[in-house]
Amino acid sequence: xxxxxxxxxxxxxxFVLRRPIKAAPWAFYGLAxxxxxxxxxxxxxxxxxxxxPLILLLQRCMLPLALFTVVMYIGVxxxxxxxxxxxxxxxxxxxxxxCILALGHMCLYISPYLSRALAGAMEAPMAASFxxxxxxxxxxxxxxxxxxxxxxxxxxxxLWKNVQRFAYLFFGLIYAHLLFMIAPAALHGxxxxxxxxxxxxxxxxxxxxxxxxxxxxxxxxxxxxxxxxPVGDFEDDAPAMA
Numbered sequence: 001x002x003x004x005x006x007x008x009x010x011x012x013x014x015f016v017l018r019r020p021i022k023a024a025p026w027a028f029y030g031l032a033x034x035x036x037x038x039x040x041x042x043x044x045x046x047x048x049x050x051x052x053p054l055i056l057l058l059q060r061c062m063l064p065l066a067l068f069t070v071v072m073y074i075g076v077x078x079x080x081x082x083x084x085x086x087x088x089x090x091x092x093x094x095x096x097x098x099c100i101l102a103l104g105h106m107c108l109y110i111s112p113y114l115s116r117a118l119a120g121a122m123e124a125p126m127a128a129s130f131x132x133x134x135x136x137x138x139x140x141x142x143x144x145x146x147x148x149x150x151x152x153x154x155x156x157x158x159l160w161k162n163v164q165r166f167a168y169l170f171f172g173l174i175y176a177h178l179l180f181m182i183a184p185a186a187l188h189g190x191x192x193x194x195x196x197x198x199x200x201x202x203x204x205x206x207x208x209x210x211x212x213x214x215x216x217x218x219x220x221x222x223x224x225x226x227x228x229x230p231v232g233d234f235e236d237d238a239p240a241m242a
Contacts, residue, residue: 001192001199003062010066018090025093032097036104043108061105065174067098069203072171076210078217092147099144106137129180132173139170175204 014021021028039058042051057063070087071094077083087094113130116122122130145151146163155163178200185193 001195002056002060003066003196003199006057006062007066007069010063011070014067014070014087014090014094018086021090021093025090025096028093028097029100032100036101039104039108058101058104059108061102064098064102064105067094067101068171068174069207071095071098072207073210076207076214078214092149092152095147096144099140099147102140103144106133106140109133110137123184125180125184129177132177132180136170136173136177139166139173143167143170171204171207175200 017028035054035058038047038051039054041047042054043059071091074083074087074091079085079088110133113122113126113133117127117130142163143166146155146160152160179197182193182196182200186197
């Protein structure tokens with residue numbers, strides 16, 4: 001399946017480019033904007049066939065979904081693990097890049113789907129998926145903006161953490177959105193759609209299980225630390241998005 005290939009390449013790229021991303025994040029934000037611009041230009045017939053790879057990566061949302069998956073699973077690893085040490089410092093930057101790319105995908109589809117919704121030409125699963133996408137759009141804006149350091153510095157720490165915890169809802173709604181989009185085809189015997197349901201379920205359900213396990217392990221460690229010291233020396237785990 002294409003998603004697994006894009007996910008593998010995105011994961012490798014995150015490791016390889018972690019230092020450049022941290023040193024010059026705005027260069028990567030600019031690249032994301034350029035890719036979105038190319039997507040719209042290609043859709044308008046301005047780039048010939050050169051934009052075809054963007055259909056898979058952006059129009060079908062494979063690349064932003066892969067980056068969000070990387071961001072999700074970073075939180076599963078201990079902070080002192082190699083993955084934690086290498087990728088946690090760029091978690092916010094990866095989130096922002098994914099948000100920019102996902103906004104391109106959303107803006108491409110929101111107008112035609114809104115027209116169909118207003119005309120009452122949507123079947124129930126697609127209507128549910130569209131309703132979820134509206135909520136995702138709002139959450140994406142909030143989480144993306146608050147992932148910027150300049151915004152984070154002007155927010156109380158407790159408020160920022162509470163806002164960023166909406167990332168868990170965001171990830172859950174992505175899974176629901178995907179299921180509403182592809183489950184009908186899978187139920188009608190579509191093998192590729194059925195395989196997609198299995199793969200996405202493994203990714204998101206696997207994340208939920210691993211994240212709860214990480215929370216339990218960290219809570220046990222923090223409890224042990226408090227038992228040894230009334231003050232304790234463990235900070236709260238970083239929220240899911242940044």
